[in-house]
Each structure stands twice: as structure tokens, then as C-alpha cells.
Amino acid sequence: MKLIQFKEHKNPEDKRARLAEGASLQTGSYCLASDGTLGTMGVVPADWGEGSDTPYYNNGVPLGCIALNPDELEDAGLELAEVDGEMVVQPIRIQLTVEDLQSFPITPADAHQERAPHTLKNYNTNFWADADVQEFQRQIAGQQVQVRATPVSYTFVYGDGGQLGPVSHAGYQLGEDVWDEETPTSHKYTVPGDYQFSVVTGYRGEFSVDGGPWEVIDGTVERPSEGQLVRVWRTQVGLVADDCSAAQGAWGCPGADR
Template structure:
């Protein structure tokens, strides 16, 4: 006669595998390979600004969540933006720092902000934002655990065209002096 047990059965392994330890050892590498969106670069004014004027830059990153499988286990990852580094394209780098900046009302463009930049030269510049994310992970719906390091992700470059402006004062208009500087058909002295 044979007796079968319908309850849970334990299988003993002399060398048990610590899946949590394996995941913890690989999570930083996996975190850095996730398709985390660094956020977009926003400039005010844009796409053109003026040499010598404050150009406000800000980012729009968001917390992101991912479900991945590691070592046959369900792992939930949460990535939270924590620091920002701005490369303004003219050799100036600002950061890492905690402010992502923010928009200004149009009537306040040109004000200095935490993330604004003044270009000394004219031309087209590629502005790149690198966002650092801190992460947590949980295995099989367990408690969230911190990912030991940060992941750094770059946004698509944003081209900003820096122009110059010239201001001149005139005593009369083109109706009074059709040959005056700036009138149609009159050669410029630039």
C-alpha cells in the first residue's frame, strides 16, 4: 500500500540559490539599460534667443515604472528623477544640481533663473540635458528596495539659435527721409 501526501512538499537543495542576492547584484546594470526617458529640453525663448540675454531652460522629466523579469522572477522598478546636468553647447556645463527649472510667463522672458544661460556668441548650439534617476525595485510584489547607484540618461539634443540684435535711434522716418538708414533700398552699413 502506498500513501500520497496532498500537502506542500519541500525539496532540499544542498546549495540553494539566493535569487534576491543575484537580482541585487545585477539590478544596477539592468536599471541603467532600461528605456528611461530623461525628459525634453525646453528653452524660452525658442528656437531663437539673443546673444547676451538670459535664456531660460527647463526639463520635464517624470517618474517612470517598469516590470522586468530577472532570474525567472517578476521585478518592478521605479525610476525617480533627482538631479539634472545641462550642457549648453558652448562649452558651459551646469550641474549636477537638483533643480529641473521651470517655465516663465512670456512677459518675463529674459529673467535670470536657476537654469538659465547667457550665450556670448551667435550661432547654433546643441543643448543636452542629462537626468540622473534614483531607483527602487521590488521582487514578486515584495517591499521596495533601493537600487544602490543612480542611472544617468540623456535627452535628445535641442538646437538653439543665438542671434544678435542691433538697436538704432533715428530722428525721422522713411517718409521724411527716404535715404535714411534702414529705409527700403538704402544700403546697410553692416
């Protein structure tokens, strides 16, 4: 939207409201009262003197500067500001905060465990997270605002008191043929039992107004995943069948014990 400026009166004693540059003398034109109040031209009584402004006349009809209240300005997506020494009407400057970002329905990462939910005591159990960039649309002060939430950090909560992070990497899946391999996000459980594993994902926000450039929101928001069951078993050496090893399926074999 082009900035709307207000023209100065040629006569310094003229007490009428200042009209917008290029505006015609008609109802609805933006005006600036002598007390600095922003309004629009409208029909007023002939003796109207609100704001110390005497009215204009259009075909004998008195027109005065009727103030816009803050709600009307916000609904129109406008604000009065001083730019280079001139009073102008301009679109409201949208600036989102981390509190605003918190209000968007950003979903947490999906938490994963290799061969969930089973693992073995003192084995490297691999965990990872899947998180996507998410985008949202919202109308704010009459302007279309696009918000983008990008995952930037992960905190792995293993459920036994152990925790990793926040770290910038989400981990990765090893595959069915790999067992007891340490990864940047793996964890060893030293006591058999049932635990709840989760991932807390930190998201950085950006926003764009009416298709304009992306701006970074200061701060991040966190989204915790739902807890995932981890069932830790212990093994008894010497009681494992020939076709059943501690490396694969030990919790279903003879000798696997909780």
C-alpha cells in the first residue's frame, strides 16, 4: 500500500483538517485533524468544531474530519506514523514475537526407537526424530501473514534420567541388520524395565506479510512428542539357542529375561 501523506495548508491560519495528498473533497477521504487525530471526511453540522477544525463545504454540505478509533484503524490494517518529518497513513507494521509463534498449532517431531519397543540392557539403543518444516496462514490487522516453523534443535529424553541435548541433529535409522551400534543419539539402559522415551523439538519461526520478504522471529518454541514405551530386557549367557542370538530377537529367545 502506498503511503498516504497530508498536505499543508497554504494559509497557516487555516484551522480545517489537512486532507491526504491527491484526495478529493468527499466523504471517506483520509484527513488529519489539527490535534493530530487521524480520521475520514464525513458530513457534520455546520457549526461543528470538534478538534478545533472548521468544516469544509462540498456543494454546500459541511464535511469534517471524523476521528477513527483504534479498533477501526486496526480493522483497516492502518496506522498513523511520521516518516521523514511527514505524517503519513501506512499499513500497520506487523512484528511477530515468540509468544505469537507459540499460538500456532506447530506439531512435535515423531519420536522413533530402533526395533521398538524392545532393547537389551547395556546395548546401544538407537533413537531418532522426524520433524518437518510447517507453514501457516493468518489474517492480522487486515494483512495476510504467512508463518514458517523450522525445526532447529532436539532434546532426547530417554526416561531413565538420561538426556541428550539440545542438539542440532535429529539422528537417523540404522536398519534391521544393524544392532548395538553407537550413534550420536543412541543410549544405553543399565537397568531392565519399562521406560518412556520422548523428543522435545525446538522450532525457529519466520514470517512474511502479504508475500513480502521473510523475517526471523526472535526466540524459539518447543514441542514435546508423546512418550514412547521402551522395554529393556537382560540376557543370560549360555541359555540362548543356536538360531537366536543376543544381537537379534533376544527378548523372544530362551535365556532372555526381564
